[in-house]
Amino acid sequence: MFHRSDNLYFQPRQNFNRNEDFHEELNDLFNKKFQFRYNSDWKLPELDLWFSAPPWKVRELDTQKSRLNFHKSQLNDFNIEEWSSHTRRRNPAGEVGWKIRCLVNPEFLTQAWTKFYECASNYDVIPKQAITERKMVSLHLCEAPGAFITSLNHYLKQNHQDVEWKWLANTLNPYYEGNSPSNMISDDRFMFHTLNNWDFGVDSTGNLMDWDNSQAIIRNAKSLGKVLLITADGSIDCLQKPDAQEEMTSPLHYSMSISTSQ
Structure with a gap:
């Protein structure tokens, strides 16, 4: 674990912000948008019809769900703190909040x-x-x-x-x-x-x-x-x-x- 007195504590963040690949990847993430063309015929079904149909399943999706949950279960053996630290470091958008706090410090x-x-x-x-x-x-x-x-x-x-x-x-x-x-x-x-x-x-x-x-x-x-x-x-x-x-x-x-x- 690095301490604040260590130069390495600040180094990863500074290098990350100067990395052109990082900025390109970050822009791609923020520009990932999907739009739906509104249709005036769209409306919610009547309340008495909600949850009245039998469960709808797709066999291929059920298979994928089982495989996904099997692999996710392998994470159970990891230390939760170490795993959380790993996922935070793998999230490039995690730098956004830090930058906003430095520049604006909003409520x-x-x-x-x-x-x-x-x-x-x-x-x-x-x-x-x-x-x-x-x-x-x-x-x-x-x-x-x-x-x-x-x-x-x-x-x-x-x-x-x-x-x-x-x-x-x-x-x-x-x-x-x-x-x-x-x-x-x-x-x-x-x-x-x-x-x-x-x-x-x-x-x-x-x-x-x-x-x-x-x-x-x-x-x-x-x-x-x-x-x-x-x-x-x-x-x-x-x-x-x-x-x-x-x-x-x-x-x-x-x-x-x-x-x-x-």
Whole structure:
């Protein structure tokens, strides 16, 4: 392990930033975009039809899934700290946050912060109606610890200072003793100071998969005005079943789809 007094501690990062191949690879990653041509005929199926069809499987994909999970299982014998360190070093985009912190040092910088800011910078995330009317309401689902909000705030201050912005956020309530600590984000540095903007539903759990909670959150968001932007970045801990992530997260994705469609 290198110490701060060692010159080698800083050397890899400096060489990395001067490497032309690195910049080319990084640009390729950021320019990897896919667009869908919107069709007005697209619409969600009726609610009573959701999850009513038998499971749809493709044999070739099931085979690939088994092979992938077999090879992933080989990682179980590695020390988790060493493996995490290895994956961080293999991620060239990991340098982005460090660079932003040095140049800007924004409020509550995380990977989610950079992810949202990239989307806002490359796509029309801020609706034209908000720019024209100079006001916007946004709803942020499964938002803890809150980096999407701080990123949006930074983007608005930089590009649309005259837009009056109101927001409401939802997440599992970290102050509700009935919620499992393993299912929640414990970092409340931002939430603690903006608690009036957070909605935990009718039972205070913040569980978006509860129908009454989701409907209450929607009503409260609409009470602020017309909701022009909705973000949803939630997931479920799949550590115990890493081979069934889609299956475990589908109920949450369903709940978020219902909330955003209204």
